[in-house]
Amino acid sequence: MRIGLVGTGNVARALATGWSRAGHDVVLGSRSPKERAEAAELKGFTLVGVAEAGAHGEVVVNATPGTASVDVLKVIDAADLAGKVLVDIGVGFTEGGDLSHPNYSLGEEIQAAFPEARVVKTLATVDAVVMTSPESLEGPATIFLSGDDDAAKTVTKGLLTDLGWPDASQLDLGGIGTARGQEHFALLFVGVAQAIGSYEFGIRVVPQGTVA
């Protein structure tokens, strides 16, 4: 599958590596591809402009900072997003460390800004390392999906499987409004990371009952 990843940070690079390994045709989209072409951390990646990444992808993935995401995605020609699966990974923080979308979510903002795209929020509750190596955790963790379009969530589930998240670890929360839960978890994520001294952890939903 052709994947256009918007962003060049550690999340974008980790996902590009993971999906390339699974056989997908991945490009990274940057606002300044010429200036960034020599960056050491981008060696080995296919670096293009944001508009080109949007045109390239059968699936477009937002891996930019949440406060900039909508402006960056607007660089893509609207026709190149219409009908496409738009996977959103971002979480927005203010400079003071507060959530930039209190009682709202970036996922909803993106769906509202690009109504013809089929937005799926996922991977917002883990860091770049765990995103692409869930098997490095000491046991199974849960990864969440939010989106209004079931077919788009099915495509996204396949992409999560390609990163190593088994079906049983994927929990569909419902419509794009449930992106709020994924994004607001960021505050607990930061607290746990500081308490255990590592960003590399997942959370597992533990239901009642006994393991068969």
Added chain:
Amino acid sequence: MRIGLVGTGNVARALATGWSRAGHDVVLGSRSPKERAEAAELKGFTLVGVAEAGAHGEVVVNATPGTASVDVLKVIDAADLAGKVLVDIGVGFTEGGDLSHPNYSLGEEIQAAFPEARVVKTLATVDAVVMTSPESLEGPATIFLSGDDDAAKTVTKGLLTDLGWPDASQLDLGGIGTARGQEHFALLFVGVAQAIGSYEFGIRVVPQGTVA
């Protein structure tokens, strides 16, 4: 230990049952104890006024709705809160279902309103059933603590142990500011509950590594 539980809802009743079973001397504080004395669900509990519950408790516990908590706790004589451990369980929601404390927390609000109390936020991430029967889950879940006073957190940890939460399941997140993480998790809690069809689940922090 004498525990003054402020509130008479299902959380307050579950905690009163759990801590009474562990041998503590528990009263429930209501704003209208006379009117509520005949309520079927309160049979068997010691029901007093809010001020009396505050005076009774060596530990005072807030189990009231988050939007009302500060006003209710103000009924307690300030001298009856000074120096005491004040365990806060509440989460505030608006009538529309939004968090009432975006980019803030009830825990911080209570600590600011009662600076002489030693506030510890905990148990905000699970429902009343799981709070008092963590062993009903199919595996260990994590329970969080936030507060500025280490001795108050040690007392609270003992009370969590009495409810069935083993030491290894208790994660101290740090100061009361980290209550934001526990409270904002409520949005993901609601999403997961709707997805799995039950409020009775926990979350486990899963670190990297292998289980010994």
